Amino acid sequence: MRLLLHSCCGPCTTFPLHFFRAQGFLVDGLFFNPNIYPDEEGEKRWLTYQQWANQAGLRTRRIEMPYEQWVKAVSKPGQCRQCYYVRLERTAQIAKAEGYDGFSTTLLVSPYQDHQGILIAMERASREHNIPYVYRDLRPGYRRSRQMARGNHMYMQKYCGCEFSMGGE
Numbered sequence: 001m002r003l004l005l006h007s008c009c010g011p012c013t014t015f016p017l018h019f020f021r022a023q024g025f026l027v028d029g030l031f032f033n034p035n036i037y038p039d040e041e042g043e044k045r046w047l048t049y050q051q052w053a054n055q056a057g058l059r060t061r062r063i064e065m066p067y068e069q070w071v072k073a074v075s076k077p078g079q080c081r082q083c084y085y086v087r088l089e090r091t092a093q094i095a096k097a098e099g100y101d102g103f104s105t106t107l108l109v110s111p112y113q114d115h116q117g118i119l120i121a122m123e124r125a126s127r128e129h130n131i132p133y134v135y136r137d138l139r140p141g142y143r144r145s146r147q148m149a150r151g152n153h154m155y156m157q158k159y160c161g162c163e164f165s166m167g168g169e
Ligand code: SF4
Pocket: 035, 036, 077, 078, 079, 080, 081, 083, 084, 160, 161, 162, 163, 164, 165
């Protein structure tokens, strides 16, 4: 089964990639995170992710949207459920257009995210684009993902992404 995996960053992609591959999925990555502020931080996370993806043999790409457009789409930074939806809606759209069998997201590995909110966004994006979503509770692998990231000397950010989250993860 071909899976398009929305990747929020490199460290959070480590364990999920390993997990989905072990389950037999053929995984491609998609870095679409217009929520990241400022631009330099987005660049840093992308480069970290891209370098690691090359080593891991993960075919991936980045798509973009100006931060201001993302702010408009979510009304204001800090509206996490809309933020999930913006990213997953585009992921589902691309997955459908390119003939993937389903889509998922590395956001599911973080115990710091609104897990239920992510699931709601996945369901909605799946319905709207008529493509299955692949849900797994990946949170038990969070600690492992941090170990893998440290083992690969990856940059590990201290905040979620938007300017309102800059005080902590
Ligand atoms: S805290 Fe994170 S998930 Fe919530 S709006 Fe900001 S970047 Fe998006």
